[in-house]
Amino acid sequence: EAIIASVTRKDTEYMYPKKPDGRPIYPSEIYGERVFTLKDMAKALPKPVFASFLKQRRGHHSLDKATADAVAHAVRCWAMDRGATHFTHWFQPQTGTTAEKHDAFLSLITNFTPGGEEVTPMDMFSGSQLLQSEPDASSFPSGGMRSTFEARGYTIWDTSSPLFIQPGPNGTSVLYIPSVFISYNGEALDEKTVLLRSNEALSRACTQLLALIEPQARVNHVYTTLGTEQEFFLVDRSMYVLRPDLKITGRTLIGNLPPRHQQLEDHYFGKIPSRVMRAMSDLELECARLGVPLKTRHNEVAPGQFEVAPIFEESSVAVDHNLLTMSILHRVAHRHNLRALFHEKPYKGINGSGKHCNWSVCTDRGENLLDPTIRPESNYRFIIILLAVLHAVQEYAPLLRLAISSSSNDHRLGAQEAPPSIISIFLGDQLSEVLDSIEENRPIKNFSVPEFKTISVGGTVLDLKVAALPNISRDLTDRNRTSPFAFTGNKFEFRAVGSKQSPSFPVAILNSAVTSAVSDIIQDLEAVRGDKPYLTDEDKLSVIRKYITLTKPIRFEGDGYTNDWQTEAEKRGLPIIKTSPEAFDYLLDAKYVNMLTKKVNIFTEAELRSRFYILNERYAKDILIEAETIKSMINQLVLPAGFEYRKVLAEAASALKSVDVDNSPEVATLNKLTTVIKNLQSAYNKLVEVVENFNHAEEADENSSVHAKLALSTIRPAIEATRVSSDELESLVADKYWPIPKYTELLLTV
Ligand code: ADP
Ligand code: MG
Structure with missing residues (x-):
């Protein structure tokens, strides 16, 4: 069914956007339309405010409140004009991906009047919301830098990277604020802080x-x-x-x-x-x-x-x-x-x-x-x-x-x-020669081979010996x-x-x-x-x-x-x-x-220790997840396919007994299959055993580096051995019993 779906599916029609008069839009005209550029900011802010923003950004000072409020207002108007309903600090925790938590611009203002409360809905976005936000840091990898009871972490706007909007659901959009992510004590919890x-x-x-x-x-x-x-x-x-x-x-x-x-x-x-x-x-x-x-x-x-x-x-x-x-x-x-x-x-x-x-x-x-x-x-x-x-x-x-x-x-x-x-x-060659000649205190060998005409920048002109081809410059x-x-x-x-x-x-x-x-x-x-x-x-x-x-x-x-x-x-x-x-x-x-x-x-030393811990822990977890995945695939998909095919062969062999007493090809295949299934089962059992041992060891010892090394030396080979038997089985079992797409389908269907 999956194969049929892939070949009968209608292509998604892709249309490059056009101008109202039907002429094509050039890529350069679209470029950056979802980015709040410095130019947009200059247009939206009073001149002195913009100037003070630039000054603070260049000096890497923190923004003062008045400037931040003005920028926040300007960017909210810009974003809402483009469908934004929410904003988010967008940051890079040590998970290899990005993180975001959306907040609506919508706020309620309550006025207390003699006649009772009056609630007014308003779209708002303050300078402090732009500058900083406080996600619950305990749910991100921190390598033990914080315990859950002191879970404060802050995301702070990285003014060196521009604000932008991305499409949200139902034609809305979301304002993204590129941010760094640090702990209560200012330690980097993310990838970007250290890069900056x-x-x-x-x-x-x-x-x-x-x-x-x-x-x-x-x-x-x-x-x-x-x-x-x-x-x-x-x-x-x-x-x-x-x-x-x-x-x-x-x-x-x-x-x-x-x-x-x-x-x-x-x-x-x-x-x-x-x-x-x-x-x-x-x-x-x-x-x-x-x-x-x-x-x-x-x-x-x-x-x-x-x-x-x-x-x-x-x-x-x-x-x-x-x-x-x-x-x-x-x-x-x-x-x-x-x-x-x-x-x-x-x-x-x-x-x-x-x-x-x-x-x-x-x-x-x-x-x-x-x-x-x-x-x-x-x-x-x-x-x-x-x-x-x-x-x-x-x-x-x-x-x-x-x-x-x-x-x-x-x-x-x-x-x-x-x-x-x-x-x-x-x-x-060329740079090696440059360094060698300086070291040996001798003139540099000539790199422009005589029959080649040298050109002024970056290389030589190659003679292609075909008159119709233009000369090209060759990289050095x-x-x-x-x-x-x-x-x-x-x-x-x-x-x-x-x-x-x-x-x-x-x-x-x-x-x-x-x-x-x-x-x-x-x-x-x-x-x-x-x-x-x-x-x-x-x-x-x-x-x-x-x-x-x-x-x-x-x-x-x-x-x-x-x-x-x-x-x-x-x-x-x-x-x-x-x-x-x-x-x-x-x-x-x-x-x-x-x-x-x-x-x-x-x-800081604490940051390095925490990274050491996060990297090792991640490493062991990755391998453990692979082990659990292959275990369940062998148990629930691969072995059942082997069993099913084995049964079919056994039934065929027995039905054909009277015709084909000694040399039934079904029996030969059946025997081969039986051996491979047994091998797979023992590889699987071994994998189960090493995973159990790993889990015990993990309980007994806190050291994340020991876990990573143990996972590498015991679980990874067991996964590999299981794979070898499974792959042998794949090549034996009739295709119609094989329950998952094979490499041919995965690699050659795009
Ligand atoms: P190559 O094919 O030799 O790797 P390309 O011209 O395809 O070279 O460049 C590969 C990448 O290197 C491109 O993303 C290009 O923008 C980037 N690149 C070129 N010059 C620089 C530079 N000075 N600094 C950083 N990246 C560069
Ligand atoms: Mg390259």
Whole structure:
């Protein structure tokens, strides 16, 4: 029935909006129409109020009450004109998703008059409602930072991210207030607070560095930029609803690959299926309205896998926009009878999904500090920032590894199609040569191959040997898909980040590590400058040389999928951290705690401890939920199918006894089936046993890290073993007895 539903269903008609006169609306005309921009605010506020808002926002002071009231009034009128009935603080607790609680604008004003009470309904929204709200913090993960009896937590408007409206029910809409979420004592309970802190810390460190190496540039502020390439799978909803594992855990716990999946390499950049295209187009429209600048869309490597990527933005806004993109995609996919899967590894044996975080640092004059320019070898500012990133990643690789760790990403990392779990950096030939030549104090090899004409920016002109084709410029670096952290032209690309996770924590950790590295470099530069008024080129070069030598081990240009790299990485002393719980331990390691707290002051020790607890607890829970899910599927779906088919075969064998005494093929299949069912039953029993043992151990011991490690070492293999038997059974049982959609239907129906 599900299959029939999927093929007979009428497509949802998708119409791009038109102008009243029937002409098409350009995307740029829709862009940001649901965002309360600074321009909208300027229009709605008296000039001095607006000016004072800007001043307070820039200085990161808290807003005064009068300004807040005026902004609240203006934004309420703007939002209500667009159908808003409610407002909500929108924040990012440590659950990987966003949280919101809606409040109506509607209020009642009671007037006490001699004639009795007079109640007047009014739409109201005060400055204090805009600025802060108090959700019951005890229902969010806090890692023991608060006990339930002191559950106060506050959400506070993050004025650096714009207010916006999203559609609500029945043609209404809701005003969204991007917020941070902190405890009564000001500790971060969310992902955003630490990201904002890390951005400020990095800005301070970089401005100090720039003042030292380029005092004439007068940079006051730098910010980090982020562009998130988001991969995901789409699956037909009528298949999806029949898979308890997908619904509950986000990935298939059982199932065999179809004979054709991604071997032919025909899906990547292939023609986007029309239903998916309509869903994506819907997504782009909704995103454009919210000022989320989606730019690219394409098929990914696996069947049913796709990607969208935005134009990069300031990183905290980019994070908000990535989370919005994911939530909107959920909504529009539903409209097209599709389900979006953001899990890092929904299907065993084919490519998983990542979220490549493209990251750079930009000055307040819009200069990208990772732009190599035409002559990177003499662009000391670029080289020093580049080395700061190399130094950061080398010094704090375990932190980066931990920032991308989760039970779901564990399935993807190192799976021969995703970045390995060893953190290293790919620079490409040209930059490697730049660093090598400086280190060896020799002229740089010429990168413009003689017969190629060089062009002025960013590359060379390739000769295509076909007269009809135009000349194209070639990038200075080739791609290396096997690197978890790659330099790609004028930015770094952190590829190991999981598709499901918020980019916030990985970027906050990266910012923290780079801040620390920049401050090391500042110290060295100040030391070589001594009493001189400024640094000479020789001074800079001496520090540059030191860091080139220091950061050699983290540079790796080869194939990250090979076993040789493991051996080589070990030799270089790079940490090889295969699983998440191992990585989590680094959150309590003195070296890393010291950096994150005392040195760059982005986390408190309590925040790190709480994160350690939340991450471990989440890890164990995820695995336990998978165990319970596969248990119920085996018991209620898979084994009954095996039994049913076995009975049919047994009946057939007995009915055919007289014709086919010794070599009945039914009996042969029956025997095979019986063995597989018995294997499955014993794998299932083993799983039940390890889950019971886990539950006892969990009661006996409070330590969340012990739980996570125990779940990993005992439950996960038992789940895997159960799967192997179940998958064997799937390949034996007649299709009509198999009660759930198989990989063929899941992967090839979109
Ligand atoms: P590639 O295909 O090499 O990864 P793209 O041009 O497709 O490069 O860019 C991928 C993502 O990187 C996009 O989201 C893009 O906006 C983002 N990006 C480009 N430049 C920067 C930058 N300076 N800082 C952050 N992100 C960037
Ligand atoms: Mg890319």
